Amino acid sequence: MKKTVTQHHKNVNENPCNMCMPMGGILPFKGIEGSMVIMHGSQGCSTYMRRHMAEHYNEPIDVGSSSLNEKGTVYGGEKNLKTGLQNIIKVYQPKLIGVLTTCLAETIGEDVERITADFKKEHSDLSAKIVPCATPGYGGTQFEGYFLTLKQILKHLTKPSESHDKINIIVPNISPADIREIKRILQVMEIAHTIFPDYSDTLDRPYERPYKKIPDGGTTIADIVKMSGAKATIQFAAMVDDELSPGLFLKEKYGIELHNIPIPTGLESTDIFLHTLSSISGKEIPQTIQQERGRLLDCMIDSHKYNAEGNAVIYGEPEQVYAITKACLENGIIPKVVATGSKTTKLKAALQPMIEQLDMGIEIVQETDFSVIRSLSVKHHVNLAIGHSDGRYLTEQEGIPLVRHGFPIHDRVGGQRLLSVGYTGTTMLLDRLTNTLLENKYNQYRTKMYKEYYEKNFLIGS
Amino acid sequence: MEQLALKDPKVIEERKEFISTKGAQKQQVKCDEDSVAGSISQRACVFCGARVVLNPITDAIHLVHGPIGCASYTWDIRGSLTSGSNHYRNSFSTDMKEKDVIFGGEKKLAIVIDELVEKYKPKLIFVYSTCIVGVIGDDLEAVCKKQAQKYNIEIIPVQSSGFIGNKSAGYRAACDALLRLIAPAPQEQLTNNGETSQPKEVKKKSKTINYLGDFNLAAEAWIIKNYLKEIGVEINVTFTGDSDYVSLKKAPEASLNIIQCAGSMTYLAKKMEEIYDIPFIHISFLGIEDTKESIRKIARFFNDPEIEQKAEQLIARELKTIESQLDWYKQKLQGTKAAIYVGGGFKAISLLKQFKELGVEVVMVGTQTGRKEEYQTISELATEGTVILDDANPTELEQFMTEKGADLLVGGVKERPLAYKLGLAFIDHNHDRKHPLSGFVGAVNFAKEVYSTVCSPVWKYV
Ligand code: SF4
Numbered sequence: 001m002k003k004t005v006t007q008h009h010k011n012v013n014e015n016p017c018n019m020c021m022p023m024g025g026i027l028p029f030k031g032i033e034g035s036m037v038i039m040h041g042s043q044g045c046s047t048y049m050r051r052h053m054a055e056h057y058n059e060p061i062d063v064g065s066s067s068l069n070e071k072g073t074v075y076g077g078e079k080n081l082k083t084g085l086q087n088i089i090k091v092y093q094p095k096l097i098g099v100l101t102t103c104l105a106e107t108i109g110e111d112v113e114r115i116t117a118d119f120k121k122e123h124s125d126l127s128a129k130i131v132p133c134a135t136p137g138y139g140g141t142q143f144e145g146y147f148l149t150l151k152q153i154l155k156h157l158t159k160p161s162e163s164h165d166k167i168n169i170i171v172p173n174i175s176p177a178d179i180r181e182i183k184r185i186l187q188v189m190e191i192a193h194t195i196f197p198d199y200s201d202t203l204d205r206p207y208e209r210p211y212k213k214i215p216d217g218g219t220t221i222a223d224i225v226k227m228s229g230a231k232a233t234i235q236f237a238a239m240v241d242d243e244l245s246p247g248l249f250l251k252e253k254y255g256i257e258l259h260n261i262p263i264p265t266g267l268e269s270t271d272i273f274l275h276t277l278s279s280i281s282g283k284e285i286p287q288t289i290q291q292e293r294g295r296l297l298d299c300m301i302d303s304h305k306y307n308a309e310g311n312a313v314i315y316g317e318p319e320q321v322y323a324i325t326k327a328c329l330e331n332g333i334i335p336k337v338v339a340t341g342s343k344t345t346k347l348k349a350a351l352q353p354m355i356e357q358l359d360m361g362i363e364i365v366q367e368t369d370f371s372v373i374r375s376l377s378v379k380h381h382v383n384l385a386i387g388h389s390d391g392r393y394l395t396e397q398e399g400i401p402l403v404r405h406g407f408p409i410h411d412r413v414g415g416q417r418l419l420s421v422g423y424t425g426t427t428m429l430l431d432r433l434t435n436t437l438l439e440n441k442y443n444q445y446r447t448k449m450y451k452e453y454y455e456k457n458f459l460i461g462s
Numbered sequence: 463m464e465q466l467a468l469k470d471p472k473v474i475e476e477r478k479e480f481i482s483t484k485g486a487q488k489q490q491v492k493c494d495e496d497s498v499a500g501s502i503s504q505r506a507c508v509f510c511g512a513r514v515v516l517n518p519i520t521d522a523i524h525l526v527h528g529p530i531g532c533a534s535y536t537w538d539i540r541g542s543l544t545s546g547s548n549h550y551r552n553s554f555s556t557d558m559k560e561k562d563v564i565f566g567g568e569k570k571l572a573i574v575i576d577e578l579v580e581k582y583k584p585k586l587i588f589v590y591s592t593c594i595v596g597v598i599g600d601d602l603e604a605v606c607k608k609q610a611q612k613y614n615i616e617i618i619p620v621q622s623s624g625f626i627g628n629k630s631a632g633y634r635a636a637c638d639a640l641l642r643l644i645a646p647a648p649q650e651q652l653t654n655n656g657e658t659s660q661p662k663e664v665k666k667k668s669k670t671i672n673y674l675g676d677f678n679l680a681a682e683a684w685i686i687k688n689y690l691k692e693i694g695v696e697i698n699v700t701f702t703g704d705s706d707y708v709s710l711k712k713a714p715e716a717s718l719n720i721i722q723c724a725g726s727m728t729y730l731a732k733k734m735e736e737i738y739d740i741p742f743i744h745i746s747f748l749g750i751e752d753t754k755e756s757i758r759k760i761a762r763f764f765n766d767p768e769i770e771q772k773a774e775q776l777i778a779r780e781l782k783t784i785e786s787q788l789d790w791y792k793q794k795l796q797g798t799k800a801a802i803y804v805g806g807g808f809k810a811i812s813l814l815k816q817f818k819e820l821g822v823e824v825v826m827v828g829t830q831t832g833r834k835e836e837y838q839t840i841s842e843l844a845t846e847g848t849v850i851l852d853d854a855n856p857t858e859l860e861q862f863m864t865e866k867g868a869d870l871l872v873g874g875v876k877e878r879p880l881a882y883k884l885g886l887a888f889i890d891h892n893h894d895r896k897h898p899l900s901g902f903v904g905a906v907n908f909a910k911e912v913y914s915t916v917c918s919p920v921w922k923y924v
Contacts (some may be wrong), residue, residue, distance in 0.1 A: 012574040013557035042624035044507025048535035052475025058882040067497040073625050084500030103529050104593040138529035206893045216778050
């Protein structure tokens with residue numbers, strides 16, 4: 001067996017493949033109706049994250065900061081945070097405020113649970129809910145920050161409620177278009193649901209006047225409160241560690257049955273999603289969706305020979321990486337290098353059996369950076385990269401074409417519109433992959449053949 | 463007009479002094495203060511300020527001592543071009559984790575430097591401190607010194623802890639690092655023979671200048687270099703666009719410093735005057751008037767009729783080539799109202815002038831880090847009724863642009879989606895732009911960009 005699994009041990013991180021924890025914490029709040037976020041720490045953190053998100057979603061991203069300065073750092077930032085909360089309430093009148101910590105606040109030992117509890121006591125007329133989350137930047141990547149925040153929101157907002165008919169759908173960091181597609185499938189199947197979080201409208205809003213500071217849409221707080229009484233939870237978080245799992249929290253606290261499945265990208269993963277829906281609701285998979293499946297199969301057949309020439313590097317957040325790797329595998333693209341900046345115990349274990357079957361040299365690396373990803377890609381003669389924009393240097397430096405997928409996409413428009421889930425989304429994703437392989441092949445084919453078979457044989461030495 | 467702002471419940475109390483209306487108020491806007499907590503400031507942090515100034519130094523290793531996010535968000539942050547090494551386009555981080563925060567990061571920093579020296583054999587490493595480094599008290603100075611001696615290279619700490627001020631403090635930290643870099647090396651280090659002697663004497667070269675505050679975005683420093691070459695003035699070194707270790711070391715030899723970006727470089731110029739007796743003048747190559755005036759100013763400085771004559775020839779020729787193009791744009795842009803919200807005061811001032819040249823009225827102008835003198839100039843240049851504001855937030859931008867009927871906003875990445883959501887045209891004046899805005903060619907590019915956005919057919923439909 002030729003498989004290799006490498007751990008990357010060097011101390012320097014050279015061109016990061018991931019971002020920091022509080023970045024992941026912003027997104028869940030953006031998917032709740034009427035909510036705002038404030039980051040407790042120095043101004044820079046929130047500005048960077050706003051910039052990254054604004055470029056990816058092409059939407060204004062208002063995130064506050066307690067703007068900790070030297071004094072606040074020495075004597076504690078409580079006053080700054082409280083002033084910040086007050087100002088945000090005044091200007092935005094939010095229904096919910098997420099308070100995320102940064103490296104700085106954590107290092108000086110700020111207890112946001114206590115500070116926000118005090119703030120609530122001091123303002124008894126406060127209608128906004130406040131959810132504090134400790135998300136030190138050095139505590140993990142945006143991936144862990146995202147799920148930790150989801151869990152924290154559930155901890156703070158859910159209350160025991162009567163059983164009802166809805167299914168909780170907990171989504172990872174996928175595109176607004178993906179969320180919308182999942183909602184469409186649920187509607188077609190006539191399944192009552194609560195999508196959590198739902199930033200499909202808030203981070204991909206239609207042009208409208210007048211401008212709203214907090215966009216419409218998002219999971220309602222009332223629905224979140226009642227997630228405790230749902231029929232079941234479907235969570236697309238197969239790679240998430242148990243202690244970060246919001247679905248597991250609902251199961252343990254309220255006894256809600258949990259189906260923890262991969263993101264429905266690829267034929268098999270979408271099958272799993274639909275069968276899960278069907279088994280929970282007792283409803284048949286409708287004809288229109290069966291047809292979409294048939295169309296995906298047709299697409300897979302159309303492109304299978306081209307895909308067989310694909311040697312891919314796949315990088316990004318573990319959940320996305322897993323979904324894409326599976327989709328590649330079922331389409332004959334060989335995932336030569338599978339990489340993530342996160343630390344995850346599940347990715348390797350989940351991929352191992354599939355990769356062993358393939359019996360090809362495939363590397364899975366975690367807690368890694370782009371210097372490693374780049375050298376492995378070269379070593380394995382990769383001809384297709386799939387991941388976020390920070391991999392653009394693979395194209396610039398090694399000529400490996402990049403299909404942009406995941407977050408952040410900051411050097412192209414339309415990150416918010418990329419559709420990759422369900423049978424339809426998978427079809428679109430697969431076309432993007434195959435066409436990139438084809439484009440690359442056609443671009444290089446004349447020179448390549450000329451060099452290989454003409455130049456070498458007829459010109460050298462003549 | 464200012465009454466509206468003051469009465470609006472949505473305007474944060476502490477922000478009022480940072481907003482004024484030309485003509486309506488006697489006193490100037492307040493500036494150069496910490497951001498108000500929770501105000502959604504558009505500002506970045508000290509670290510960011512230092513990084514954007516130093517990053518264009520092409521052959522340096524830029525090592526961020528801190529958690530991963532800071533390095534991730536500022537990777538290749540400027541579209542600075544290079545004629546030599548590409549090293550600056552990497553982002554290195556010590557990737558501090560929880561245990562480094564608890565036990566200190568000095569050891570890891572030293573190991574990371576070891577790894578980097580072994581792999582890249584650099585002449586120069588900048589080590590940037592981030593928020594938590596300042597809090598946990600790692601002795602950057604000591605680690606850098608020890609490692610520099612060990613490898614006999616320069617390792618310069620940049621004191622850029624995020625919370626010690628705003629972006630301007632970061633500019634200053636960068637300038638301090640540059641001052642250390644350009645200080646002539648003691649003889650012993652040059653010859654390596656162990657003898658101690660006085661720093662070598664600086665030999666001045668006549669008619670050579672240092673060009674400060676151009677970061678060679680989209681080849682801008684090269685454009686100016688060509689102009690000056692044509693009139694017989696040699697550029698010694700650019701700070702910091704397309705500069706490197708060797709060229710920066712020669713900085714003290716110049717006979718004049720010219721400063722483009724005043725915010726980031728005035729401090730350095732003053733220091734260089736003090737230490738190396740190099741006089742400085744402020745110039746600007748943004749817009750036709752400023753470009754003309756700046757070329758003349760430089761020519762006059764050298765008091766050489768030949769240079770002055772060549773300068774006039776260059777100006778006449780360039781004006782002739784662009785005149786008709788500009789006239790066409792001017793005509794199309796009649797009646798347009800613009801708003802400006804940019805990083806530094808220098809940029810805002812030159813934009814005010816450029817809009818005047820195009821016959822476009824400016825109705826709002828603000829900056830993130832403008833200084834008192836700059837706001838004075840802005841106020842002089844602005845027309846009656848123009849709103850002037852420091853460290854604004856999305857709410858204020860929205861309010862004043864709407865109130866004043868702006869058709870166009872000039873800003874950075876975070877402001878773009880806001881403008882678009884408000885149905886306004888937008889000009890990117892950010893680090894990452896791909897077309898030069900300096901010099902005569904830049905003036906045409908600017909006009910073209912204004913035209914392409916203001917006169918786009920899309921506005922007919924919204
Ligand atoms: S790593 Fe820490 S300091 Fe850096 S941006 Fe993230 S939260 Fe802020």
